[in-house]
Amino acid sequence: MTSQSPDIKISTEPPIRAPSAVPIDDAVLPFEVGSLDLRGRLTRLGPALDDVLTKHDYPPAVGKLLGEAMVLTALLGSSLKFDGRFILQTQTDGPVSFMIVDYRGADRMRAYARYDASRLEAGQDSGALLGKGHLAMTIDQGADMSRYQGLVALEGGNLEDAAHEYFLRSEQIPTKVRLAVGEEWRGGEGDGPKHRWRAGGMLLQFLPKAPERLRQADLHPGDAPEGAVTDAVEEDDAWVEGQSLISTVEDVELIDPDLSGERLLYRLFHERGVRVFPPLPLRAECSCSREAVSGMLKSFAPGDRADMVKDGKVVVTCEFCSSVYEFTPDEAGVE
Numbered sequence: 122m123t124s125q126s127p128d129i130k131i132s133t134e135p136p137i138r139a140p141s142a143v144p145i146d147d148a149v150l151p152f153e154v155g156s157l158d159l160r161g162r163l164t165r166l167g168p169a170l171d172d173v174l175t176k177h178d179y180p181p182a183v184g185k186l187l188g189e190a191m192v193l194t195a196l197l198g199s200s201l202k203f204d205g206r207f208i209l210q211t212q213t214d215g216p217v218s219f220m221i222v223d224y225r226g227a228d229r230m231r232a233y234a235r236y237d238a239s240r241l242e243a244g245q246d247s248g249a250l251l252g253k254g255h256l257a258m259t260i261d262q263g264a265d266m267s268r269y270q271g272l273v274a275l276e277g278g279n280l281e282d283a284a285h286e287y288f289l290r291s292e293q294i295p296t297k298v299r300l301a302v303g304e305e306w307r308g309g310e311g312d313g314p315k316h317r318w319r320a321g322g323m324l325l326q327f328l329p330k331a332p333e334r335l336r337q338a339d340l341h342p343g344d345a346p347e348g349a350v351t352d353a354v355e356e357d358d359a360w361v362e363g364q365s366l367i368s369t370v371e372d373v374e375l376i377d378p379d380l381s382g383e384r385l386l387y388r389l390f391h392e393r394g395v396r397v398f399p400p401l402p403l404r405a406e407c408s409c410s411r412e413a414v415s416g417m418l419k420s421f422a423p424g425d426r427a428d429m430v431k432d433g434k435v436v437v438t439c440e441f442c443s444s445v446y447e448f449t450p451d452e453a454g455v456e
């Protein structure tokens with residue numbers, strides 16, 4: 122079976138393209154379901170995610186939340202056509218008070234979370250960990266281009282809710298997002314059981330040519346009095362079907378290391394025909410450098426620089442990747 126048709130053909134026979142030829146982990150797979158005017162991206166994060174979360178040794182609940190933020194960033198940042206930068210940040214009053222995921226191209230994604238360990242409790246979901254505050258998404262296209270920032274209030278909901286709110290208010294493109302993060306346990310020989318982090322996510326958008334088909338129901342007004350009349354908007358049938366299909370995706374399917382992205386997309390959309398585009402590989406690599414840290418040190422006032430000298434040296438640790446940079450007072454510009 123050599124297929125040039127837009128449908129992915131997967132039978133009970135092994136697929137024609139060897140799965141090993143396709144990077145299943147740490148990649149974004151763009152796809153389209155032409156008959157429903159749907160476009161989307163599916164991402165799988167394996168070693169890239171595990172590396173970031175393990176380096177910081179985050180408590181499981183914090184790691185899971187930061188993983189969700191990384192998946193969302195991979196889904197959104199990978200849509201940028203230019204050599205720009207996408208930054209996702211949360212600032213909230215919950216146990217995880219600050220998160221940042223910095224995407225500078227597919228080969229440079231880094232992430233960091235600040236949390237108060239004394240406020241972590243068993244069973245807290247993402248919404249409880251975040252608390253109230255806001256989510257900011259910044260697109261920076263470089264020095265001569267405008268910087269765009271979208272802000273969404275976080276009010277006890279999770280990052281999927283916030284993403285939906287963002288697309289409804291800012292982009293006005295009907296969008297659904299699914300995010301999942303889990304720990305995979307591997308049998309441990311010698312050193313006991315080991316686990317590694319995995320994550321997956323999907324973004325689905327309805328992009329019809331005719332703008333009148335874009336109407337979408339407003340988010341449910343959670344605090345509206347009972348019996349209040351909400352706008353009854355009839356959504357386009359294709360989008361109703363798209364939402365219903367993505368809502369069937371389970372977390373385990375998104376993170377399953379044995380289920381390729383193509384198979385998952387086929388499973389969801391085979392009746393409508395899905396076209397999958399070449400994957401975009403992702404890498405989690407910090408963009409810090411000795412030069413950049415040195416430049417940052419020189420931007421401080423001389424008095425502040427002098428205060429940083431401890432035991433005859435200035436030590437700076439990168440919060441993203443835990444790299445340690447040491448400078449002599451002379452190098453750090455201390456007089």
Ligand SMILES: [Zn+2]
Binds near residue numbers: 407439440442
């Ligand atoms: Zn770094």
